[in-house]
Amino acid sequence: MKKPINADFFIDMFNIYSVKLLNTTIPIVRDNRNDAVAVSEIYDDGRVVVRYNSRQMGSLCKAELLACVFHEIRHIQQGILPYITEEQKVRQELDAEGYALQMLKEHYPDLINEYIKAFKLRLYKRNYKKKYPEHYKAFIQIIEYKKEA
Numbered sequence: 001m002k003k004p005i006n007a008d009f010f011i012d013m014f015n016i017y018s019v020k021l022l023n024t025t026i027p028i029v030r031d032n033r034n035d036a037v038a039v040s041e042i043y044d045d046g047r048v049v050v051r052y053n054s055r056q057m058g059s060l061c062k063a064e065l066l067a068c069v070f071h072e073i074r075h076i077q078q079g080i081l082p083y084i085t086e087e088q089k090v091r092q093e094l095d096a097e098g099y100a101l102q103m104l105k106e107h108y109p110d111l112i113n114e115y116i117k118a119f120k121l122r123l124y125k126r127n128y129k130k131k132y133p134e135h136y137k138a139f140i141q142i143i144e145y146k147k148e149a
């Protein structure tokens with residue numbers, strides 16, 4: 001089955017930046033059972049797999065897909081925690097999204113405003129806070145994503 005264009009773009013960019021930033025390539029598999037756009041699974045033995053949802057990805061612009069690449073790369077750099085509290089998860093999300101924003105500013109400055117606008121639209125959708133409470137708690141701390149900003 002042919003992958004949608006958005007997923008192809010995500011995979012291409014993920015491959016380029018995982019070599020640049022992680023010095024390795026990571027297996028990327030489509031998995032539409034998970035609601036998140038992409039998740040990085042890091043196993044005890046050090047293996048990493050990125051799972052993406054092609055349906056969720058279908059609604060994202062290029063700026064959002066690039067940010068998603070950097071966000072997941074940061075989670076892989078963070079590595080695995082033996083036991084993770086809610087507070088740690090919030091901190092990891094804040095760190096990953098801060099990194100994504102920084103990388104976009106550095107490498108794709110022409111896309112940054114489009115990205116922030118698109119991200120805020122998703123963040124302040126009615127269900128987001130309920131569905132992803134830790135993400136919400138983390139992301140509202142980022143100054144660029146403040147409701148009034």
Ligand SMILES: [Zn+2]
Pocket residue numbers: 071075092093096
């Ligand atoms: Zn995350």
